[in-house]
Amino acid sequence: MFFFWGGPFFLLPAYSEDIAxxxxxxLPIQKGFGLNIGWISSSEVRERCPGIREDGLLGGMFSPEDGHLSSLKLTGAFHRLAMARGVEFLFKTAVVGFEIDKGKIxxxxxxxxKIGCSHVVNAAGAYGKDVSLMVGTDLPVYPDSHEAGVTEPVQRFFLPMLVDIAPDEQSDNYYFYQNAEGQIVFCITPRPQRLGTDRRSTSEFLPMVIPRMLNLYPRLRNLKVRRVWRGLYPMTPDGKPIVxxxxxxQGFFHAIGMCGQGLMLGxxxxxxxxxxxxxxxxxxxxxxxxxxxxxxxxxxxLK
Ligand SMILES: Cc1cc2nc3c(=O)[nH]c(=O)nc-3n(C[C@H](O)[C@H](O)[C@H](O)COP(=O)(O)OP(=O)(O)OC[C@H]3O[C@@H](n4cnc5c(N)ncnc54)[C@H](O)[C@@H]3O)c2cc1C
Incomplete structure (x- = not known):
């Protein structure tokens, strides 16, 4: 099997009337699109996440049909399947420009x-604006870096992916879940955004996210963090891809600005x-x- 699917289920707990x-x-908008999503009581939140902070818990938004996958395994699988269909990959090869003749690529x-072609798909992610500028089209995609981390594995003790959307002084939402191997994977949205293409891990990340996670879920307190990393969201002003x-x-297609949803939408x-x-x-x-x-x-x- 290439990746695991079926849980965690999104659960957004609410500790304030405003957030609830x-x-x-x-919910009506989400249900209008056919999503199986609803509101669950505080006792059901506690049941699904044993040990979650109880004081002030008002319930949560729960989406029971979500799943997760390993992006590393998924891209490996796409690579193998595409090669089996005859696709050729050129690694370590940078696109530096295009030839256009009478308005046609x-x-x-x-x-x-040089590689001759009749069609090009610009799928350069956070660098999508640079590539679109190579044909003279200026599109609003900007790289916004996000950091994530993963702990040592432990026996499963909760299934949902917890997303806390209550902001604090330095950050907006953060989220974490326990993966199929038992590790906790976590990520946070810093405020202000960290714009640019720097992908080096920072010393700010763990002090920003860990206190918030422990406040919400004290049971995490003895886990050791194994690894952190930083990647890029290709953001657009309205949070939607540019396609x-x-x-x-003629023949040039833009597929950029996937924001924080590129794996889901791709x-x-x-x-x-x-x-x-x-x-x-x-x-x-x-x-x-x-x-x-x-x-x-x-x-x-909702971000
Ligand atoms: C911490 C973190 C957590 C995330 N969580 C989720 C999630 O839970 N769900 C979800 O759906 N998404 C998530 N995302 C977002 C997701 O990773 C992106 O939306 C997605 O990777 C964008 O895909 P893409 O193919 O458009 O761009 P990329 O994956 O960035 O691919 C673009 C490719 O183009 C190449 N390229 C760029 N310029 C050139 C050039 N000039 N010449 C040749 N090649 C070039 C790059 O090297 C790269 O390989 C997360 C991102 C981060 C950082």
């Missing part, structure tokens, strides 16, 4: 040479992009919503 109301107000220029053909350069979007390029079929609603030419003034309701 905000979460409950979102004709070649990719790399630091290893669609370039209007000026496979579905890739299917739609393949259909759009190979068959000329575009899902009008999705492509209008994610258009590179939208006004970007929307806002995420």
């Amino acid at each position: 109301r905000g979460l409950k107000d979102l 004709t070649a990719v220029l790399t630091d290893q040479g 669609g053909f370039d209007r000026e350069v 496979p579905g979007l890739a299917d739609m992009i393949a259909l759009a390029i190979a068959e000329g079929q575009e899902d009008e609603e999705v492509f209008a919503d994610l258009s590179p030419y939208r006004d970007f003034s929307g806002e995420e309701l």
Whole structure:
């Protein structure tokens, strides 16, 4: 099996009336999209997360059909499956420009040479803006770094992925879950955002996230942290990806700005992009919503 699926289930506990109301107000919208999601009582939260802080607990938003996967194993699996279908990968090869003839893309220029083509998909993630600028299109994607960590493994003691959206002085939400191996994986959204492409781990991360985790879940206190890392969210102003053909350069397709949801959205979007390029079929609603030419003034309701 390439990856594990089926839990953890998102659980957003609420310790203030404001947060509880905000979460409950979102439920009709989420249910409207067919999501199996609901509100559970404080005793059910305690049952699902034995040892969670009890004082002030008002209940939580619970989404019982979520799952998780290993991004490392997933990309390895995609790589193997794509090679079996005849895809060729060129590693350590940087795209440095494109050739355009009469408004049509004709070649990719790399630091290893030129590759002729009729279509290009810009899927450069946090560097998507740099690549789109190579064809003269300026798209609002900016790298925003997030740090994560993983502990030693212990016997399973809770199943949900706990997401605490109450902000403190230095950070917004943070979340953690216990993976299939028993390790706790955790991550936090610092405030202000850490913009840029620096991926070195910082000395700020653990002092920022650990006290918050222990306050919510004191049972974690004897676990040892094994490893930390820092990666990039390719952010957009409205928190939605940028997906669609370039209007000026025929054959050039943008698939960037996946924000903090690229693994969840990637496979579905890739299917739609393949259909759009190979068959000329575009899902009008999705492509209008994610258009590179939208006004970007929307806002995420829940981060
Ligand atoms: C700590 C953390 C936790 C996250 N958790 C989740 C989660 O729970 N769920 C979720 O869905 N998402 C999550 N994300 C976000 C997710 O990782 C991203 O949205 C996703 O990786 C973006 O995918 P992408 O293919 O667009 O870009 P990337 O995965 O960044 O791939 C872009 C590729 O383009 C290459 N590239 C860039 N420029 C060039 C160039 N000039 N020439 C050649 N190659 C180039 C890069 O080297 C890279 O390999 C998380 C991210 C972080 C950092």
